[in-house]
Each structure stands twice: as structure tokens, then as C-alpha cells.
Amino acid sequence: MKYPVCREIEGKSSAYVALLVILGGLVALGLGAAIYMEHQGHHVTGMNNQIVWGMPHVFAVFLIVAASGALNVASISSVFGKVVYKPLAPLSGLLAIALLVGGLVVLVLDLGHPDRLIVAMTNYNFKSIFAWNIFLYNGFLAVVAVYLWMLMERRMNTYTKAAGMVAFVWRLILTTGTGSIFGFLVARQFYDAAIMAPMFIVMSFSFGLAVFILVLFVSFWGTGRPMGEVIVDRMRSLLSLFVLAVLFLVAIFHVTNLYATEHHGIESFILRDGGIYTMMFWVGYVFVGSVLPLLLLNFSGSSRSEVVAVSAGLVILGGLAMMYVIIIGGQAYPLVMFPGYEVVSDFSDGVVNVYRPSLPEILLGMGGVAFALTIVAFGVKVLRFLPLSLADKDIDPHYRPDTAGGATASGA
Amino acid sequence: MPGVRIMMRVAVLLFLVTPVWAGTPVPEIPKGKGQQCVEDTAMMRTNHMEFILHQRDDTMHRGIRTKKHSLKECIECHAVKGDDGMPVSVESPKHFCSVCHRYAAVSIDCFQCHNSKPEIKLTGDRNGQ
Amino acid sequence: MANNDTNIDQYRRRFLERSTAVLAAGVIAPGVFLHTVANARPADEAVTSKVRWGMLVDSGKCKTGCDKCVKACEVENGLTRTGRPEIDAQWIRKVTLKNKQTGHTTSLPMLCQHCAEPPCVDVCPTGASFKRADGIVLVDKHICIGCRYCMMACPYKARSFIHEDITDQKAHAPRGKGTVESCTFCVHRVDKGQSPACVSACDEGAMVFGDMNDPQSEISQRLREVQSMEIRGDLGLNLGVRYQGI
Numbered sequence: 001m002k003y004p005v006c007r008e009i010e011g012k013s014s015a016y017v018a019l020l021v022i023l024g025g026l027v028a029l030g031l032g033a034a035i036y037m038e039h040q041g042h043h044v045t046g047m048n049n050q051i052v053w054g055m056p057h058v059f060a061v062f063l064i065v066a067a068s069g070a071l072n073v074a075s076i077s078s079v080f081g082k083v084v085y086k087p088l089a090p091l092s093g094l095l096a097i098a099l100l101v102g103g104l105v106v107l108v109l110d111l112g113h114p115d116r117l118i119v120a121m122t123n124y125n126f127k128s129i130f131a132w133n134i135f136l137y138n139g140f141l142a143v144v145a146v147y148l149w150m151l152m153e154r155r156m157n158t159y160t161k162a163a164g165m166v167a168f169v170w171r172l173i174l175t176t177g178t179g180s181i182f183g184f185l186v187a188r189q190f191y192d193a194a195i196m197a198p199m200f201i202v203m204s205f206s207f208g209l210a211v212f213i214l215v216l217f218v219s220f221w222g223t224g225r226p227m228g229e230v231i232v233d234r235m236r237s238l239l240s241l242f243v244l245a246v247l248f249l250v251a252i253f254h255v256t257n258l259y260a261t262e263h264h265g266i267e268s269f270i271l272r273d274g275g276i277y278t279m280m281f282w283v284g285y286v287f288v289g290s291v292l293p294l295l296l297l298n299f300s301g302s303s304r305s306e307v308v309a310v311s312a313g314l315v316i317l318g319g320l321a322m323m324y325v326i327i328i329g330g331q332a333y334p335l336v337m338f339p340g341y342e343v344v345s346d347f348s349d350g351v352v353n354v355y356r357p358s359l360p361e362i363l364l365g366m367g368g369v370a371f372a373l374t375i376v377a378f379g380v381k382v383l384r385f386l387p388l389s390l391a392d393k394d395i396d397p398h399y400r401p402d403t404a405g406g407a408t409a410s411g412a
Numbered sequence: 413m414p415g416v417r418i419m420m421r422v423a424v425l426l427f428l429v430t431p432v433w434a435g436t437p438v439p440e441i442p443k444g445k446g447q448q449c450v451e452d453t454a455m456m457r458t459n460h461m462e463f464i465l466h467q468r469d470d471t472m473h474r475g476i477r478t479k480k481h482s483l484k485e486c487i488e489c490h491a492v493k494g495d496d497g498m499p500v501s502v503e504s505p506k507h508f509c510s511v512c513h514r515y516a517a518v519s520i521d522c523f524q525c526h527n528s529k530p531e532i533k534l535t536g537d538r539n540g541q
Numbered sequence: 542m543a544n545n546d547t548n549i550d551q552y553r554r555r556f557l558e559r560s561t562a563v564l565a566a567g568v569i570a571p572g573v574f575l576h577t578v579a580n581a582r583p584a585d586e587a588v589t590s591k592v593r594w595g596m597l598v599d600s601g602k603c604k605t606g607c608d609k610c611v612k613a614c615e616v617e618n619g620l621t622r623t624g625r626p627e628i629d630a631q632w633i634r635k636v637t638l639k640n641k642q643t644g645h646t647t648s649l650p651m652l653c654q655h656c657a658e659p660p661c662v663d664v665c666p667t668g669a670s671f672k673r674a675d676g677i678v679l680v681d682k683h684i685c686i687g688c689r690y691c692m693m694a695c696p697y698k699a700r701s702f703i704h705e706d707i708t709d710q711k712a713h714a715p716r717g718k719g720t721v722e723s724c725t726f727c728v729h730r731v732d733k734g735q736s737p738a739c740v741s742a743c744d745e746g747a748m749v750f751g752d753m754n755d756p757q758s759e760i761s762q763r764l765r766e767v768q769s770m771e772i773r774g775d776l777g778l779n780l781g782v783r784y785q786g787i
Contacts, residue, residue: 042704130664185660187660
């Protein structure tokens with residue numbers, strides 16, 4: 001097998017320029033929305049004193065979760081030594097950094113005081129998982145950057161495995177930290193569960209890979225670089241596995257909750273009576289985001305890259321729906337302060353809280369996604385992130401011309 | 413690079429015709445109540461932010477409510493009256509803080525939360541003082 | 542009764558102002574002398590954990606439909622209504638409980654419970670949410686970045702986020718856009734030796750405020766005598782606000 005060769009993309013085609021213009025426009029819109037929200041105050045958003053985290057957090061948490069997941073491909077190559085994935089490792093690292101930066105930008109710009117970012121960097125309360133996350137996120141960027149350096153500079157290659165290992169462990173801790181943001185909320189019926197952390201880890205596998213697949217395939221179609229069946233099939237089976245794993249943990253989460261009478265209220269709200277949240281869960285996450293991609297990936301009888309790409313897109317939509325259910329749905333359900341009592345007040349006690357996302361919030365979230373993709377689009381042009389070829393003969397160590405496409409038995 | 417040279421010349425020319433050359437304009441600082449501030453003027457000019465910051469943490473976290481370096485007292489003493497005879501807010505260029513801070517282009521965010529005008533004492537138990 | 546209160550308050554304040562003046566002049570007043578006024582701590586002395594401020598609410602005396610405590614809080618702290626209740630700041634609110642099985646209803650005020658182990662303080666990334674040594678939970682708005690994690694963590698919905706610009710704040714209750722706030726137990730009054738505005742405003746005598754660490758205080762005696770409870774006591778947060786009659 002040849003040493004995998006990555007090269008910058010030429011980046012002169014009108015399609016590439018158009019892509020940058022569109023992404024740049026979205027980033028500008030997002031930035032404008034953030035300035036508007038900051039100047040006006042959060043009353044121009046759908047967020048209020050009951051639903052304190054809204055659309056920006058749906059996007060931000062999704063991006064952060066996907067970021068750590070996007071690094072998986074690199075980990076599989078460097079930590080678990082799967083040679084087939086080696087040419088994909090640089091892109092995987094780049095995407096991880098880009099998604100995390102995109103998510104963090106959204107998170108920061110939504111703060112009541114984004115101007116006080118320096119305060120967040122200089123005042124720490126170490127009992128807060130949020131404060132830890134500031135370290136975990138910044139550390140992740142640094143660790144992945146070092147990993148990319150080891151990976152992409154020939155003379156540093158001997159350290160790739162060690163750096164990859166550090167990055168892998170770091171990303172697991174990072175997603176644990178992100179999941180724990182919710183898991184540590186003792187008062188909230190929907191959040192107070194240790195399973196939040198592992199659930200977030202598995203979600204990161206799935207959402208991160210889905211984003212990776214889309215980015216990879218689109219850049220290969222765009223550049224016309226060759227992509228063989230082996231890699232497509234690997235991506236197909238890997239995504240399928242991760243989607244199934246998330247579904248499993250989500251099921252466990254709800255079944256455990258259903259067992260405890262205390263949680264029947266919130267569960268029937270999410271699963272049956274919650275209107276938009278119930279729909280988001282069943283239609284958005286379960287059907288569109290899980291069942292449909294699983295069917296497409298496993299039973300469409302096709303390993304074509306288009307099918308895998310569409311499935312990845314569905315997984316992303318489902319992931320956003322899931323985030324919406326967790327973040328907004330969890331807040332919409334009234335806090336239980338007096339078990340066994342009906343509670344009435346003029347401060348929304350005992351009623352389902354209403355949330356109507358506003359345009360600025362959505363633009364801010366989209367802006368974050370666009371910013372992440374801009375980093376990737378720019379990155380692949382200036383540095384050697386994208387492999388020249390993913391044709392079977394170039395990446396598969398077991399490749400023999402006569403059995404092309406048949407070398408997938410080893411699985412992921 | 414002739415362009416740069418021309419720009420430099422224009423800049424020098426502008427510098428020469430501005431009042432900077434004639435003499436530096438200084439802000440006209442409104443006088444506070446009483447004879448003397450809690451520290452002498454030079455000290456206050458350079459260190460007022462340190463005093464306020466120190467007092468802020470002492471009051472907020474330790475409940476120390478001495479008046480000497482309290483922002484509330486600054487506001488009381490240094491209130492500037494507007495045309496209507498009422499104290500002006502920090503939005504006005506005549507406000508004690510604004511006069512210098514606008515001049516030096518140093519933005520402050522104290523008054524996002526704190527009132528920049530002294531409290532009008534009318535209500536309840538404040539009568540008779 | 543209310544008149545009496547005011548007189549005492551005025552006396553305390555005059556006394557405090559005098560003693561502050563003395564201190565400002567550079568004379569250190571003897572601590573013993575200052576301590577003779579109940580609860581009035583000298584202005585230059587830091588709060589200590591010897592005191593734990595607390596409140597006992599007797600829901601039996603709290604009248605349904607009465608919101609004097611809420612109004613008093615709004616006046617005292619300069620809380621204004623925006624016309625959109627969902628973004629209005631609410632430091633204290635009246636809640637009506639109806640037992641689902643018996644139909645019995647109870648009325649009570651909900652406010653920041655000033656937990657000894659406050660979840661809002663635990664989760665705050667910058668330490669802006671903090672508990673003063675005397676048990677009062679506050680937000681240091683100077684370092685609050687407006688992330689609202691404390692609002693997610695609070696089991697009592699006691700916190701509000703300020704959604705728009707505010708002007709003409711009370712000098713003793715600074716508050717501004719982009720930060721989180723909640724009941725301060727009227728810390729500015731407590732530091733002067735007064736009770737919180739809501740307690741003073743309650744004609745029914747349904748609220749008692751005092752030092753829970755002082756066995757002689759009214760609140761400690763009442764807490765010894767009557768059956769009281771903490772809301773969501775299962776969380777084990779050791780609340781500064783206790784209720785009787787729920």
C-alpha cells in the first residue's frame with residue numbers, strides 16, 4: 001500500500017467560490033443576529049425566564065458534541081490502528097476543531113455578556129462543570145492541533161499514536177463534561193441522570209461521523225477525487241452501528257425513567273403529550289434521524305455514496321431534533337417543587353412553558369454551523385487535509401484488482 | 413511607495429492645523445460638593461477605579477458598607493444638574509464620569525447596572541432626613 | 542406595629558450613620574459599644590458565618606390573593622414590569638397549592654431559598670453566584686457573564702435574567718441587562734439591621750426573619766416549637782427559608 005497522500009484543494013472553481021460566499025453570508029447573518037441580540041437584550045429572542053436556554057444552545061451543543069465525534073475517524077486510525085482510515089485522519093482532526101470553534105462561538109455570543117469573555121477566562125469556580133468545560137474545550141483545541149502536527153509532519157509521525165491517544169481520551173472526557181452539564185442538574189426531572197454522559201458520548205459518535213461523512217463526500221464530489229467502495233462501505237456500516245447505539249441508550253434512558261413513578265410526568269410529556277416535543281422525538285429523532293437512515297444504510301441494497309450521504313444528513317437532522325427535545329423539552333416541563341400538589345402562580349408554576357424560537361436565535365445557530373464549515377473549506381485549501389484518492393487500490397491493504405469491493409469483510 | 417509618502421505628508425499637515433498644535437484641550441471637570449474629595453485630586457484621578465473596584469468586592473462579598481470609596485457616594489457628591497435642574501445621567505456629556513471618560517475614550521460599564529444619578533429621596537422611611 | 546418598626550429602623554440608621562461618621566474621622570469606635578444594637582453590624586466589619594439569616598413562612602397565615610410581599614419587593618428593589626410576564630424579573634411570587642387528592646389549598650410566597658448548599662453557586666462557572674458568609678445567596682453582577690446555568694440549576698425557579706436595558710435603578714439594588722438576579726433577602730436592609738421588605742410588609746405576620754444560628758432569636762424559637770419543612774427537602778440543600786403549615 002502506498003503512503004496516503006493528502007493535498008490542498010485547488011480552490012479556484014466557481015463552485016468553491018460560491019460555497020465560500022454562501023457560508024460567508026450565513027456567518028455575517030449570524031454575527032448580525034448576535035449583535036442585535038446583544039444590543040437589544042434577550043427579549044428579542046424566544047428565550048425567557050422559564051426557557052432560559054434556546055435555539056443557540058441546541059446548535060451549540062450539537063456542534064460541540066459532533067466535534068468530539070468527528071475526531072473518531074482519526075482515533076480509529078491512530079489509536080486502533082485501522083490503516084484504511086489513515087488518509088482520513090487529517091480531515092477528521094480539522095473538522096473536530098472547526099465544529100468545536102463553531103459551537104463555542106455560538107455559545108459565547110449568546111451570553112448575556114459576551115463582552116465579559118475575559119471574566120470567564122480569569123474567574124473560575126472549580127465546582128462548576130461549566131468552568132471545567134472551558135478548560136476541556138480549549139484543551140481539546142490544543143490537543144487536536146498537536147495531534148494534527150504529529151500526523152501531518154513526516155518527521156513527527158512517530159508520535160502520532162501517542163498524540164492520537166491523548167486526543168482520544170480527551171475527547172471522551174470532553175463529551176462526558178458536555179453531557180454532565182445536563183446530568184448535574186439535580187433539580188430538573190429530565191436531566192438529573194448519570195446516563196446523560198454516556199448517552200452524549202454515543203451521540204457524539206453518531207452525529208460527529210454523520211457530519212464527517214457529509215463533509216468528506218461533498219469535498220470529494222466537488223474536487224472530483226476518486227472514492228472507492230471500500231471507504232463508502234466502511235462509513236456506511238460504522239454510521240449504522242453508531243445510530244443503533246444511540247437508539248439503544250436513548251431507549252434505556254426512557255425505560256429507566258418510566259420505571260420510576262416519580263418520572264412518569266416528564267416521560268409522558270416527552271413521549272406522549274408534549275406536542276412539538278413529542279413530535280420532535282418520535283418523528284424527528286426516532287423516525288427521520290434513526291429508523292430511516294438505518295433502513296437506508298442496511299436494506300436499500302446499495303452502498304452508493306449518495307445513499308450514505310443522505311443517511312448522514314438525516315442523522316444530523318435527527319440529532320438536532322434530539323437536542324431540541326433534550327434542551328427545550330426538558331425546560332418546558334414544569335419543575336416539580338411540590339409533589340402531589342397542583343401549583344398555580346403568575347410565574348408559570350405548574351404549566352408547560354412556551355417557547356417560540358425567534359429568527360435571530362436561529363440565524364445565530366446557523367451562523368455557527370456556517371463558521372465551522374468555513375474553517376473546513378478554508379483549511380482544505382491552505383493545508384494538506386484532504387486525501388488525493390480514496391480509491392480502493394490506494395487505501396485498502398488487502399486490495400486485489402479482481403476482488404475489488406469484496407474486501408470489506410473485516411468490518412469497522 | 414509614493415502613496416505612503418503622500419499620506420504621511422497629509423497626516424503631518426492635518427496634525428499641524430489641528431488644535432493639538434495650538435495647545436492640548438483638556439476636559440472641564442465639574443466640581444463636586446464640599447471642599448475636598450475623599451482622597452486628594454491627583455490620587456483620585458489615577459486611582460479612582462482601584463478604589464471603586466476594591467470597595468465593590470468588599471461590599472458585595474463581605475458586606476462592608478463604609479461610605480468612603482463607595483460608588484453611591486461618588487454619584488451623590490458629583491451629581492451635575494442639567495438644564496431642568498435635575499441631575500443628568502451618564503448618557504449626558506455633562507455627567508461627571510462622562511466628561512473625562514468620553515475625552516479619554518475609555519468606556520465604562522458601571523452604569524449598565526448602577527444608577528448614574530443620585531437617588532431622589534421621597535419614599536417611606538427616608539422622609540425627614 | 543409597623544410604625545414602631547419604622548421608629549426602630551430610623552433610630553438604627555441614625556445610629557449607624559453617626560458611628561460611620563466617627564469611623565470616617567479615623568476614630569475607631571469600641572466594638573463592644575457598637576454591638577449593643579441588635580443585628581446592626583458596624584459598616585466596616587465583614588459578615589461572618591456566626592450569623593445565618595433565615596426566614597420562616599407560616600402558610601396558615603398567608604392569605605390567598607394577597608400580594609403585599611410581592612409589591613413591597615418590587616418597590617424596594619425597583620423591579621419594573623415590562624408588559625411581558627415571561628421576561629419580568631420576579632424575586633418573590635405568590636404560589637397557590639392544591640392537594641390533588643384532598644383538594645385542600647394553601648397559599649405561600651416563593652423566593653430564593655438561600656440554600657446552605659446552593660446548586661446555583663455550584664454550577665456558576667465564574668463564581669458570580671456566591672453565598673455570603675451569613676448565608677445570603679447573591680449574584681455578583683460584576684462577574685456574571687449571563688450564561689443562565691444557575692437558572693437551569695435552581696430547583697425553585699427563583700432566578701430571573703434581565704432581558705433588556707434598565708435605567709433608574711435603586712442605588713441599593715443595582716441591576717442591568719444580561720445578568721441574572723434573584724432575591725437578596727434585601728441584603729442592604731439586613732446590613733442595616735432591618736428585616737427584608739417583604740417581611741416588613743406582611744400584615745398577617747406570616748413571615749419571620751432572623752438569625753437561625755442565634756438560639757434566642759424569634760425564628761430559632763419558632764423553628765424549635767412548630768413543625769416546619771423545606772421545599773424539596775429531599776435534595777438536602779439545607780434551606781434558609783422554611784415553611785410551616787404545608
